[in-house]
Amino acid sequence: xTFKATLLAGAVALAPVAxxxxxxxxxxxxxxxxxxxWRAAETTVTKQQAEARGIxxxxxxxxxxxxxxxxxxxxxxxxxxxxxxxxxxxxTGWDDVLEEAQEAEIPVILxxxxxxxxxxxxxxxxxxxLVHEGKVAGEWLVSxxxxxxxxxxxxQGTTGSSPAxxxxxxxxxxxxxxxxxxxVRSQTGxxxxxxxxxxxxxFLKAEGPGNxxxxxxxxxxxxxxxxxxxxxxxxxxxxxxxxxxxxAVPDAHLAIANxxxxxxxxxxxxxxxxxxxxxxxxxxxxTEPAKWIQTESRLYTASDDNMAVYEQKKSLGY
Amino acid sequence: xxxxxxxxxxLAPQLVILAAVLALNLAVFPDFFRIEFQNGRLFGGxxxxxxxxxxxxxxxxxxxxxxxxxxxxxxxxAVMAIAGACAAKIVADGHGWGTAxxxxxxxxxxCGIWNGVLVAWLRIxxxxxxxxxxxxGRGIAQLVTEGTILTFLNEGLIHLGAGTIxxxxxxxxxxxxxxxxxxxAVRKTALGLLIEAIGINAAASRLAGINARxxxxxxxxxxxxxxxxxxxxxxxxxxGADANNAGLWMELDAIxxxxxxxxxxxxxxxxxxxxxxxxxxxxxxxxxxLLSGMPPEFNLVIKAVLILAILVIQSPRIGHxxxxxxxxxxxxxxxxxxxxxxxxx
Numbered sequence: 001x002t003f004k005a006t007l008l009a010g011a012v013a014l015a016p017v018a019x020x021x022x023x024x025x026x027x028x029x030x031x032x033x034x035x036x037x038w039r040a041a042e043t044t045v046t047k048q049q050a051e052a053r054g055i056x057x058x059x060x061x062x063x064x065x066x067x068x069x070x071x072x073x074x075x076x077x078x079x080x081x082x083x084x085x086x087x088x089x090x091x092t093g094w095d096d097v098l099e100e101a102q103e104a105e106i107p108v109i110l111x112x113x114x115x116x117x118x119x120x121x122x123x124x125x126x127x128x129x130l131v132h133e134g135k136v137a138g139e140w141l142v143s144x145x146x147x148x149x150x151x152x153x154x155x156q157g158t159t160g161s162s163p164a165x166x167x168x169x170x171x172x173x174x175x176x177x178x179x180x181x182x183x184v185r186s187q188t189g190x191x192x193x194x195x196x197x198x199x200x201x202x203f204l205k206a207e208g209p210g211n212x213x214x215x216x217x218x219x220x221x222x223x224x225x226x227x228x229x230x231x232x233x234x235x236x237x238x239x240x241x242x243x244x245x246x247x248a249v250p251d252a253h254l255a256i257a258n259x260x261x262x263x264x265x266x267x268x269x270x271x272x273x274x275x276x277x278x279x280x281x282x283x284x285x286x287t288e289p290a291k292w293i294q295t296e297s298r299l300y301t302a303s304d305d306n307m308a309v310y311e312q313k314k315s316l317g318y
Numbered sequence: 319x320x321x322x323x324x325x326x327x328x329l330a331p332q333l334v335i336l337a338a339v340l341a342l343n344l345a346v347f348p349d350f351f352r353i354e355f356q357n358g359r360l361f362g363g364x365x366x367x368x369x370x371x372x373x374x375x376x377x378x379x380x381x382x383x384x385x386x387x388x389x390x391x392x393x394x395x396a397v398m399a400i401a402g403a404c405a406a407k408i409v410a411d412g413h414g415w416g417t418a419x420x421x422x423x424x425x426x427x428x429c430g431i432w433n434g435v436l437v438a439w440l441r442i443x444x445x446x447x448x449x450x451x452x453x454x455g456r457g458i459a460q461l462v463t464e465g466t467i468l469t470f471l472n473e474g475l476i477h478l479g480a481g482t483i484x485x486x487x488x489x490x491x492x493x494x495x496x497x498x499x500x501x502x503a504v505r506k507t508a509l510g511l512l513i514e515a516i517g518i519n520a521a522a523s524r525l526a527g528i529n530a531r532x533x534x535x536x537x538x539x540x541x542x543x544x545x546x547x548x549x550x551x552x553x554x555x556x557x558g559a560d561a562n563n564a565g566l567w568m569e570l571d572a573i574x575x576x577x578x579x580x581x582x583x584x585x586x587x588x589x590x591x592x593x594x595x596x597x598x599x600x601x602x603x604x605x606x607x608l609l610s611g612m613p614p615e616f617n618l619v620i621k622a623v624l625i626l627a628i629l630v631i632q633s634p635r636i637g638h639x640x641x642x643x644x645x646x647x648x649x650x651x652x653x654x655x656x657x658x659x660x661x662x663x
Binding site: 034035036037040156159160185186187188190192193194197198199201202205206221224225228232233234251317318 | 347349356357359361362363366370460464465466467469480552555556557558560562563564605608609611613614615617
């Protein structure tokens with residue numbers, strides 16, 4: 001009881017401050033952690049976006065734990081923030097805290113991942129479409145091969161993870177109906193460089209170096225590892241074996257600029273841009289955004305200025 | 319002494335299992351044993367097993383010594399990440415590969431001494447003491463790399479992981495040399511005997527005048543150094559330090575290698591050669607899974623079944639049955655004489 005009273009007192013005490021400076025929005029951002037370079041870049045971009053809009057961003061790193069995120073959300077509610085950005089670590093168990101936010105009339109926007117909760121409990125979800133990313137990769141390879149026969153090897157993400165399942169499904173959709181393209185080997189590289197290299201070595205042995213025409217990797221890190229394996233086998237990555245992957249991390253841009261990789265599809269770290277656009281519009285005049293905002297899955301090939309993108313992305317903390 | 323005869327006998331189960339797993343590789347990939355000289359380096363399935371098994375093998379050397387003292391070192395995976403991160407950081411700051419290797423080894427030594435002090439001087443149980451660094455170590459590595467994959471282009475450092483010496487991949491040369499060196503050091507001096515004494519009965523060894531504290535600290539120090547070397551190799555292999563994934567769960571592979579090597583987790587007699595064979599068996603299993611082209615959903619199941627089969631075959635009860643089977647079939651007299659000798663040892 002006393003705890004709730006304290007929370008309430010805190011909220012009341014903070015409320016006038018928030019009301020007084022109505023131009024200065026205060027937004028809480030509960031981030032999963034920094035388990036990958038992409039995640040670190042998402043945090044950096046979110047902070048940049050908030051700063052550019054003059055928003056006071058309260059950042060909470062949950063270190064991959066849902067209880068930390070729930071605590072952070074309760075903290076934001078007690079502080080009476082104007083909105084909450086949430087990158088949920090898991091899909092379930094959010095109903096209670098989202099209801100609390102709703103009762104406090106604080107809109108919550110989901111970033112990068114969605115939750116298993118009633119959609120009325122959050123304002124909108126900003127995510128990429130993983131299946132679409134795979135499909136873009138597949139379609140690019142179809143047009144690149146232009147009817148030529150092509151034996152493809154696939155480096156999957158962590159077995160059973162949703163990006164691995166969806167990016168595989170999408171790629172298969174992308175190449176469906178093109179009999180000249182065939183996935184001959186598919187194995188997990190756990191989304192890491194080291195495993196990507198090890199598994200590519202085994203592909204090269206098992207298939208014979210000259211019998212692989214293209215590599216599709218579920219993320220860039222595995223592709224970067226595979227590039228080293230291809231080089232050590234005496235082949236030219238990007239020429240002897242066409243390489244397409246997903247994420248568009250800086251090192252992939254560098255590899256494309258060096259001619260060692262052919263294409264990558266961007267998983268943009270800028271989820272905060274669309275999220276804050278939607279939130280500001282909602283707070284200003286109550287515009288309800290769509291329940292799902294899909295970010296763009298942009299294709300980068302050798303025709304883009306990859307060196308410039310590399311320089312620009314390098315500082316984001318990938 | 320029975321020394322001329324006993325090493326092969328000691329290693330027989332591991333050699334038979336290794337041969338069986340290699341035969342499995344041959345079954346799924348007929349060209350497995352073909353070795354070509356390509357691009358200035360040996361190229362083939364067996365070379366891959368030797369090369370990819372290097373980190374586990376190097377960890378297993380240190381882990382064998384730790385386990386022989388009735389201890390365990392759970393922190394080696396995290397120490398790998400720290401050492402890789404330090405090496406990458408040092409070359410990124412413009413120093414040479416020698417400095418980077420020395421710095422990484424120093425970091426590994428510091429981690430090893432930390433574990434040793436916790437175990438030997440503060441008397442914390444090894445599994446708990448090394449758990450501290452297992453959990454915290456990855457965080458330290460992330461602090462060093464600032465959360466990114468720290469890439470480098472230093473040729474000397476890369477050579478340690480991806481280069482060759484006379485056509486043989488450098489990691490293979492490193493682990494064979496290190497294994498031979500440490501085996502020589504513990505078997506040609508009293509060191510091995512002292513380590514075994516601590517593992518069998520710490521109190522008695524202390525009363526016999528063995529300085530258990532210093533020796534225990536040294537054993538964890540060696541484990542830390544081995545982990546650091548493995549960490550540098552893994553980082554050099556991908557030309558980057560990946561603090562999140564480098565050495566992840568490797569401590570379990572290292573312990574498994576020691577166990578497959580027939581060493582008891584209760585300490586005492588140990589064989590580094592058997593642990594190294596254990597590491598090769600694990601890598602051969604991995605290689606067979608990758609070459610088989612099975613869907614990745616089956617990877618862990620296949621690995622679990624194979625490892626389970628290996629451990630069951632090695633279990634004392636099965637060994638006893640085999641002994642009875644052989645004793646009842648053949649001439650039991652000379653065998654009995656040997657048993658007496660072994661007990662006497």
